[in-house]
Amino acid sequence: MKTKEKKILLSGIVLILWFVLWTLLIQIIDVKPAGANGTEIGFSAINTWFHSETGVNMLLYNITDWLGLVPIFVCTFFCVLGVVQLIKRRSLFKVDFDIVLLGVYYVIVIFGYLIFETIPINYRPILIDGFLESSYPSSTTLLVLSVMPTAVFQANQRLRNAAIKRLTASVTVMFTIFMVAGRLLSGVHWLTDIVGSILLSLGLFCIYKGIVLWNLTKNYRN
Numbered sequence: 347m348k349t350k351e352k353k354i355l356l357s358g359i360v361l362i363l364w365f366v367l368w369t370l371l372i373q374i375i376d377v378k379p380a381g382a383n384g385t386e387i388g389f390s391a392i393n394t395w396f397h398s399e400t401g402v403n404m405l406l407y408n409i410t411d412w413l414g415l416v417p418i419f420v421c422t423f424f425c426v427l428g429v430v431q432l433i434k435r436r437s438l439f440k441v442d443f444d445i446v447l448l449g450v451y452y453v454i455v456i457f458g459y460l461i462f463e464t465i466p467i468n469y470r471p472i473l474i475d476g477f478l479e480s481s482y483p484s485s486t487t488l489l490v491l492s493v494m495p496t497a498v499f500q501a502n503q504r505l506r507n508a509a510i511k512r513l514t515a516s517v518t519v520m521f522t523i524f525m526v527a528g529r530l531l532s533g534v535h536w537l538t539d540i541v542g543s544i545l546l547s548l549g550l551f552c553i554y555k556g557i558v559l560w561n562l563t564k565n566y567r568n
Contacts, residue, residue: 444500448496
């Protein structure tokens with residue numbers, strides 16, 4: 347394995363470890379009943395300060411909520427691509443490695459989301475339609491930051507036109523920044539929810555990217 351792949355993989359592992367540590371710290375540092383309906387939150391001082399500064403913007407929340415369908419469409423596109431390859435090649439082992447691994451990667455992301463929905467770490471600062479919902483990590487931020495970088499990565503691997511590659515990267519980066527900032531400034535998440543999502547999603551993506559690049563290097567040598 348080349349140094350580049352090792353660095354990317356190591357970066358992913360380190361980010362995942364930071365996410366685990368961050369999740370533990372949220373449950374023990376400055377935990378106070380500062381949330382909606384008196385729910386306890388970690389890092390309460392910085393979380394409540396940031397929330398008071400941003401306020402609540404339900405329009406921004408609804409916009410980013412609907413735009414959360416975009417990464418789902420991206421997932422669907424690559425799933426369809428994988429199925430088409432499977433039908434044409436008649437063997438799962440003949441489907442492109444990066445597409446198969448991408449499917450596994452998406453399943454892991456969904457699994458991670460379900461775990462934190464089942465075992466709440468933090469609850470939202472406000473009630474949504476009268477209900478108290480789990481907020482850690484931010485599921486929309488997790489989905490966007492896990493999926494959208496794969497769209498850029500796949501475009502760079504599969505497209506030949508440099509202009510289209512740059513356009514894909516530019517649009518994806520702008521969309522991702524808007525979504526993360528939108529969830530942060532809408533006031534429906536604590537600051538620590540967004541940080542947790544960033545650590546987890548980028549960690550998972552780095553591991554996926556590192557494995558794919560390692561496989562490409564291995565095949566090139568063979």
